[in-house]
Amino acid sequence: MTRRDRLLALAVVAIPLGTAILLPAVPSLRPPPLVATAGSSYPASPIAFERMPLALPGEDRHLPLITHVQVVDLDGDGAAEVVACDALGHRVVRFDRGSDGGWTSLTVAEDLHVPAHATVIDIDGDGDRDIVVAILGDILPSDADVGRVELLESTPRGYVRHVLLEDVRRVADVQAGDFDGDGIMDLAVAIFGYSRGEVLWMRNRGDGTFAPRQLLSGPGAIHVPMRDFDGDGDLDIATVMSQDDEEVWGFENRGDGRFERRLLWRTANFDQGSAGLVAADLDGDGDDDLVLPVGDNLEDFDAFPQPYHGCLWLENDGDWSFRPHRIADLGGTYAAAVGDVDGDGDLDVALASMDNDWRNPVNAAVVWLENRGRERSDAPVRFRTWQVDADPIHLVTVAAGDVDGDGRTDLVAGGLNLRRPYRRIAGVTAWFPRSGAP
Amino acid sequence: MSPALRSMLVIAIVVELAAGGWFLASRALRAPPALPADMSDDPLLAAEIHELAAKADRGGAPEWRMLGEGLLGQGAYAHAESAFARAAALAPQDIDALFGQAFCIDRTGRMAASNPLYRRCLDLPDRTEDAVGRRPFALYAIGRNLLRLDDVQGAEAAFRENASFLPAQFQLAKLLVRDGRLGEAVRIVDDLLRQLPLALELHQLKARILEAAGAPAEAFLARAMEERSAHLVESNFSTDYVRPFTTRLGMPRVLQEVESRLPPMPGDPRRDPAVLEREIAPLEALVAEARVPQRATLAFLRGALAADVDDVAGITAALGIVDTAGDRGASRLELEALLRDRMGDDATATALRERAAAMAPSPQLHRRLAEECERRGDEAAARHHRARAHFHLGKAAYRRNRLEDALREFREAAVHDDRHVATWYRAGEMAYHLGRRAEAVEAFRRVADLEPDHERALRWLDLLATAAVSGPDGG
Numbered sequence: 001m002t003r004r005d006r007l008l009a010l011a012v013v014a015i016p017l018g019t020a021i022l023l024p025a026v027p028s029l030r031p032p033p034l035v036a037t038a039g040s041s042y043p044a045s046p047i048a049f050e051r052m053p054l055a056l057p058g059e060d061r062h063l064p065l066i067t068h069v070q071v072v073d074l075d076g077d078g079a080a081e082v083v084a085c086d087a088l089g090h091r092v093v094r095f096d097r098g099s100d101g102g103w104t105s106l107t108v109a110e111d112l113h114v115p116a117h118a119t120v121i122d123i124d125g126d127g128d129r130d131i132v133v134a135i136l137g138d139i140l141p142s143d144a145d146v147g148r149v150e151l152l153e154s155t156p157r158g159y160v161r162h163v164l165l166e167d168v169r170r171v172a173d174v175q176a177g178d179f180d181g182d183g184i185m186d187l188a189v190a191i192f193g194y195s196r197g198e199v200l201w202m203r204n205r206g207d208g209t210f211a212p213r214q215l216l217s218g219p220g221a222i223h224v225p226m227r228d229f230d231g232d233g234d235l236d237i238a239t240v241m242s243q244d245d246e247e248v249w250g251f252e253n254r255g256d257g258r259f260e261r262r263l264l265w266r267t268a269n270f271d272q273g274s275a276g277l278v279a280a281d282l283d284g285d286g287d288d289d290l291v292l293p294v295g296d297n298l299e300d301f302d303a304f305p306q307p308y309h310g311c312l313w314l315e316n317d318g319d320w321s322f323r324p325h326r327i328a329d330l331g332g333t334y335a336a337a338v339g340d341v342d343g344d345g346d347l348d349v350a351l352a353s354m355d356n357d358w359r360n361p362v363n364a365a366v367v368w369l370e371n372r373g374r375e376r377s378d379a380p381v382r383f384r385t386w387q388v389d390a391d392p393i394h395l396v397t398v399a400a401g402d403v404d405g406d407g408r409t410d411l412v413a414g415g416l417n418l419r420r421p422y423r424r425i426a427g428v429t430a431w432f433p434r435s436g437a438p
Numbered sequence: 439m440s441p442a443l444r445s446m447l448v449i450a451i452v453v454e455l456a457a458g459g460w461f462l463a464s465r466a467l468r469a470p471p472a473l474p475a476d477m478s479d480d481p482l483l484a485a486e487i488h489e490l491a492a493k494a495d496r497g498g499a500p501e502w503r504m505l506g507e508g509l510l511g512q513g514a515y516a517h518a519e520s521a522f523a524r525a526a527a528l529a530p531q532d533i534d535a536l537f538g539q540a541f542c543i544d545r546t547g548r549m550a551a552s553n554p555l556y557r558r559c560l561d562l563p564d565r566t567e568d569a570v571g572r573r574p575f576a577l578y579a580i581g582r583n584l585l586r587l588d589d590v591q592g593a594e595a596a597f598r599e600n601a602s603f604l605p606a607q608f609q610l611a612k613l614l615v616r617d618g619r620l621g622e623a624v625r626i627v628d629d630l631l632r633q634l635p636l637a638l639e640l641h642q643l644k645a646r647i648l649e650a651a652g653a654p655a656e657a658f659l660a661r662a663m664e665e666r667s668a669h670l671v672e673s674n675f676s677t678d679y680v681r682p683f684t685t686r687l688g689m690p691r692v693l694q695e696v697e698s699r700l701p702p703m704p705g706d707p708r709r710d711p712a713v714l715e716r717e718i719a720p721l722e723a724l725v726a727e728a729r730v731p732q733r734a735t736l737a738f739l740r741g742a743l744a745a746d747v748d749d750v751a752g753i754t755a756a757l758g759i760v761d762t763a764g765d766r767g768a769s770r771l772e773l774e775a776l777l778r779d780r781m782g783d784d785a786t787a788t789a790l791r792e793r794a795a796a797m798a799p800s801p802q803l804h805r806r807l808a809e810e811c812e813r814r815g816d817e818a819a820a821r822h823h824r825a826r827a828h829f830h831l832g833k834a835a836y837r838r839n840r841l842e843d844a845l846r847e848f849r850e851a852a853v854h855d856d857r858h859v860a861t862w863y864r865a866g867e868m869a870y871h872l873g874r875r876a877e878a879v880e881a882f883r884r885v886a887d888l889e890p891d892h893e894r895a896l897r898w899l900d901l902l903a904t905a906a907v908s909g910p911d912g913g
Contacts, residue, residue: 005439008447015451019458024496026465032472035516036546062764063729089766090797113768113797137798145833146798167860195638195670203891211891217645217661244612244639244673268585268593268616270609270673300676301684302513306547308586359475420479420513422729 038305039331039357041364045386047342049411049431053392054082054095054103056427064088064427065139066414068117071401074108076129079405082412083108083131084428085115087139092118092131092152095428097404109152109159113137117223121176123185124208128154132164132187134171139418141298143194147171149187149202164210165202169193173223177235179203180257186210188237190221197221199239199249203257215251215259219243225279227288230320238264238290242274248290250320264290264322265314272308273297275354275396280338282313282347282371283381290314290322291349295333302419303355305331311351311369315380327383328369331356339400339409341433346371349383352395352413358421365393366413366431392426394419408433470495471505472520474512481724483512483688490687494521499529506538511683515542533562537572540579541679549583556580574603575675581609604630604637608671611643620647636667636839655901666871668837689732692721700739711743718743722759734763738773745776753777768798784810795823801830825855832864844868859888863895875902 001009056064065087071080074094082095091110095103108131116136123130130153137146149165164187165171172192179186179201187202187210197219202210220243229236229250237251237259247266251259273296279288292312297303310329314322332355341348349369356363369383388411396416403410411431439447471491477484487508494505506521519542525535540555556576564571581596594613600606607626614623627644631637645660672678685694696717700709718740725733737759744752753776760770771794778787788810795803804827811820832847845868851861866881879902885895 001439005444005447008439008444008451011451012447012454015454015458019454019461023461023465026462028468028470028495029466030469033469033520035472035520036543036548037516038547056764058762058764061729061762063731064764088764090768091766110766111793111797144837196642196664205891211889211893213893217664218642244642266616267588268590268613269588271582271586299674300545301680302515304515304546306586418731421476422479423476425729 039360039363041362042367042385042387045388047433048435049388050434052430053426054428054430056105059427063417065416066427069397069412069414070399071403072120074120080401080403085118087114114139117173119175130154132174134174136170141194149174169197175224175226177226179235188224190224192221193219195219223277225277227279229288240274240277246272246274262320265324275334278336280347284346287316289316291336293333293336297355305357309333325380328385330367334396335398337398337400341368341409350398350400350411352398354394354396358393362390365390365395388431391424393424472517474514474517480688486687499525499532503535507683508687511686515546518542533559533572549586553580553583578606605672615647620651623647634669637669637671638664638667639671641667711747714743734760734765741773748780750780768794801827821854825851829861841868841872859885
């Protein structure tokens with residue numbers, strides 16, 4: 001066999017062998033396949049907002065869990081403060097604006113086991129501002145009786161704590177109003193629970209204790225806004241249920257502590273993720289409508305924006321009939337607030353997103369919906385969505401009000417940083433309009 | 439070598455070169471795995487995902503499916519979809535790959551696109567690793583997606599088709615109730631309750647049917663069964679499906695391994711602080727500066743281990759990390775109480791435990807506080823804590839459907855505090871469920887004596903005054 005023949009024989013063996021050895025190491029010359037994206041972003045707001053973090057001490061090393069923010073005059077000095085429920089620090093905190101424009105935080109009450117909502121109200125009629133706190137008891141899904149309603153009674157010595165309701169499941173909201181016309185404040189309570197829950201009203205016995213009465217049994221009650229929805233002169237209650245069933249209910253006050261239950265809206269899509277309920281007269285027709293943010297995906301370990309996420313306006317047509325209108329499509333919408341953002345005399349809506357597609361850094365975290373009124377008298381009110389900011393992310397609560405006393409509507413939002421990504425995050429953030437508004 | 443043989447060799451070489459070139463070119467033109475750009479939320483994750491991706495790139499369908507599951511466990515639905523799609527293309531009979539692809543498309547809001555894939559799953563051989571397999575879930579997901587698309591009729595048909603799958607039948611019954619077809623709904627619910635007598639949502643739905651049918655008393659009793667029931671209908675399978683994948687990679691995997699080696703009770707010989715310390719320290723170093731939830735988890739682990747061996751410095755260090763993470767909850771108070779114990783500062787330790795019990799009461803905390811109150815001679819406070827310890831033990835037994843145990847605990851709680859309304863109310867509920875009408879009536883009367891406007895106790899007393907109502911377990 002010649003040398004050439006030997007080379008030929010060797011090549012016959014070496015070529016497939018070499019190919020097999022080389023094959024796994026061959027780098028790809030193509031890019032990875034494109035993957036699905038979603039989420040929503042909107043044109044920049046014509047009103048330019050300045051973002052300002054209202055940080056708690058040490059917050060830059062925390063994963064803040066803010067469950068509720070509001071703009072309210074807590075100390076009765078005529079100027080609004082920002083009050084927040086801090087579920088990580090298990091406390092209610094307030095943020096005060098100093099004369100130099102800087103902000104300071106102050107713990108109002110601690111040892112509150114996952115506060116979900118704080119309502120500022122003079123519950124005992126002594127002329128000062130008490131705080132009623134909805135205690136969730138566990139930020140994660142739980143059917144245990146960990147919920148409570150606690151009263152922080154304002155006294156000259158500070159807040160004194162009372163437990164008004166216990167041995168119930170996770171409480172998401174509590175509101176105060178005189179439901180039975182006896183001149184003292186009763187309570188409406190949303191017990192979210194997990195697999196089981198309920199909606200209560202609690203009659204004030206007048207001795208500092210309350211008698212619970214069930215309005216509805218079922219899991220997932222988030223908020224209990226109160227208004228005179230039917231215009232008959234007394235306070236009614238509404239709620240949104242969002243676990244197995246996605247429904248909005250009204251409880252018509254029939255006097256003497258009697259309520260009649262009315263189903264106002266529902267969807268068969270049990271994945272919808274209703275995330276709250278706000279009462280407001282969006283169309284300025286003299287009755288209160290309901291604003292329903294939709295986009296809670298907490299049933300999944302990791303969430304993704306869905307095509308049905310956004311905001312519904314349930315227009316009050318009278319006689320307990322509410323007509324749904326879709327007014328925004330923001331992915332992962334978790335909270336809504338109402339205020340006159342552009343100062344034109346009608347009510348606009350602010351929305352915050354917990355679960356937009358955060359891989360895209362331009363996707364919206366906060367938007368406002370400009371109320372553009374009706375085109376015709378029989379047409380629904382039109383809304384236009386404007387983006388306020390793409391940061392911070394994971395926002396679950398938003399409020400609108402004049403925080404800095406300049407007569408313009410500011411926005412405040414809180415982040416619940418339970419899930420990835422753990423970047424672009426904050427606790428409480430405020431946005432102040434700096435241009436473009438009257 | 440003959441010329442003919444030489445020619446054959448030359449031809450073979452040419453063919454081999456062509457084939458090898460084709461293989462190499464194909465390989466170079468393959469699409470590499472799609473991976474998330476940023477995996478910095480978990481310091482271990484990027485390396486582990488890249489290893490999975492490298493295996494997939496070199497391997498076949500099982501490796502691509504493993505990559506898909508790993509990505510899905512990290513919430514990277516879109517990237518997981520891409521990996522599952524490759525696995526499904528390489529192994530068209532692999533139901534796990536196709537189901538994973540359909541699920542990722544479903545969870546990213548493309549319901550109409552995911553349903554045909556779920557439908558294809560129905561024609562594939564099912565998993566044998568578990569009793570139910572994937573096919574009933576695929577058909578259930580089709581119904582769920584149709585509801586998300588507002589196609590209620592289509593969803594009803596899909597749930598009807600899934601006749602042997604309890605969650606689908608539950609959803610079917612819900613749609614029937616919604617549509618006012620109560621007769622068929624109640625037949626379905628009763629049939630399912632025969633299979634699962636303590637299914638919570640079924641009693642919930644039964645109560646709703648009874649309310650709609652104008653039977654409030656029966657609805658109230660169905661609610662009582664709902665309260666007692668602990669079995670959950672798997673109406674949202676997403677987390678159950680994804681959960682096993684979440685602990686395969688990164689910090690969750692390591693933490694699960696460490697926690698599995700940490701028996702909860704101090705003194706257990708398997709709880710070797712030295713060994714666990716060696717495992718925790720490197721993890722702490724990984725997350726030392728990171729804003730990740732594992733930082734506090736590790737700190738509580740360290741604190742518990744340090745307390746096991748009375749290591750004051752260790753508990754102090756753990757508390758420092760918890761404080762840095764911002765957690766001011768009951769667990770933090772209990773950890774500080776452990777520190778104060780070891781420093782001999784009993785008064786502060788007790789005060790911390792009192793605060794923790796007010797925030798998050800538990801039998802263990804109340805027992806401990808009862809002992810401490812006894813030691814300092816405060817019998818009234820000790821009785822209060824003993825009562826609450828028994829009350830919470832009773833509720834825990836009730837949740838496990840151990841009614842006799844629960845009733846015994848509630849009775850014991852009432853011995854120590856006979857003015858606690860919730861104790862008597864729960865005792866009444868237990869007695870009803872055990873079919874002991876007289877005992878239930880007595881307990882509810884005690885509630886009404888203490889709170890004359892207690893709506894539910896009064897309702898129970900009304901119902902128990904009716905001869906037909908005795909309790910589900912006889913009596």
